[in-house]
Amino acid sequence: xxxxxxxxxxxxxxxxxxxxxxxxxxxxxxxxxxxxxxxxxxxxxxxxxxxxxxxxxxxxxxxxxxxxxxxxxxxxxxxxxxxxxxxxxxxxxxxxxxxxxxxxxxxxxxxxxxxxxxxxxxxxxxxxxxxxxxxxxxxxxxxxxxxxxxxxxxxxxxxxxxxxxxxxxxxxxxxxxxxxxxxxxxxxxxxxxxxxxxxxxxxxxxxxxxxxxxxxxxxxxxxxxx
Numbered sequence: 001x002x003x004x005x006x007x008x009x010x011x012x013x014x015x016x017x018x019x020x021x022x023x024x025x026x027x028x029x030x031x032x033x034x035x036x037x038x039x040x041x042x043x044x045x046x047x048x049x050x051x052x053x054x055x056x057x058x059x060x061x062x063x064x065x066x067x068x069x070x071x072x073x074x075x076x077x078x079x080x081x082x083x084x085x086x087x088x089x090x091x092x093x094x095x096x097x098x099x100x101x102x103x104x105x106x107x108x109x110x111x112x113x114x115x116x117x118x119x120x121x122x123x124x125x126x127x128x129x130x131x132x133x134x135x136x137x138x139x140x141x142x143x144x145x146x147x148x149x150x151x152x153x154x155x156x157x158x159x160x161x162x163x164x165x166x167x168x169x170x171x172x173x174x175x176x177x178x179x180x181x182x183x184x185x186x187x188x189x190x191x192x193x194x195x196x197x198x199x200x201x202x203x204x205x206x207x208x209x210x211x212x213x214x215x216x217x218x219x220x221x222x223x224x225x226x
Contacts (some may be wrong), residue, residue: 079117079125080197080216081105082151087129090142095133098148111137122146150215151197155180157221158187167215176213177221188224195220 079085081103089095099107105118107125112132117125126145133141150167153176160181173192183189195202197216205211213219 077121077147077150077215079120079122079147080151081118082216083117083147084149085117085122085125085145086148087126088144089129089133089138090144092138092141101151153213153215153217153219155219155221157193157219158184158223159221160184167213171213172209173207173211173213173219174209176219183221186223188222191222193220193222194218 079101081101083101084098085101085107086098087096087107087109095110097110099109101107101117104114105116106114107117109115109129109132112129112135115125115129115132117128120128122145126143129145130141130143133143150169152164153167153171154164155176156162159177160183162180165176165179173194177183190207191204192207192211193202193204195218196214202218202220
């Protein structure tokens with residue numbers, strides 16, 4: 001009997017010890033799961049907070065987030081004589097086409113006649129054409145305008161070939177001189193004179209790689225002083 005009671009007591013102790021170990025292991029697992037869940041929650045919260053910043057930074061730096069590809073001067077450029085534009089009247093192919101700004105600053109447009117363009121941006125010109133078409137021609141016209149070629153620039157003075165040259169975007173003065181077949185032997189090669197379109201006075205400026213030509217500029221290369 002005593003032996004049986006001892007066995008029962010030992011069994012009970014073994015059972016208690018076994019349960020204690022299971023509880024300890026379970027408790028550790030529970031703590032691990034709770035810690036893991038907490039870490040996941042914190043990571044998700046950080047990701048939620050940081051994602052807008054990262055997206056904004058990527059959008060700001062990514063070329064895909066930049067404005068649609070248009071000519072760099074198209075939106076702010078002021079039209080003048082010598083510029084050429086393409087006007088699109090949506091749904092009206094007979095009214096759409098290429099037009100040149102003439103010496104009086106106008107374009108000759110079908111149906112509505114001359115429309116003044118000089119001094120306007122392409123957005124302003126599109127709105128003007130649209131208003132003219134609304135006045136008794138079309139019910140709800142939609143018009144867009146884009147520049148197809150810019151007015152030429154002029155180079156004179158001490159270059160091999162003076163004259164009028166077609167403008168191209170990003171052209172600098174050094175390349176413009178190269179187009180004119182370079183300096184003469186008398187040329188002042190460190191400074192140039194530039195008169196911008198619509199201005200009356202020329203300005204003397206240092207000749208550097210980042211000195212850009214603008215449409216309608218007159219560039220003068222002076223003679224150096226010996």
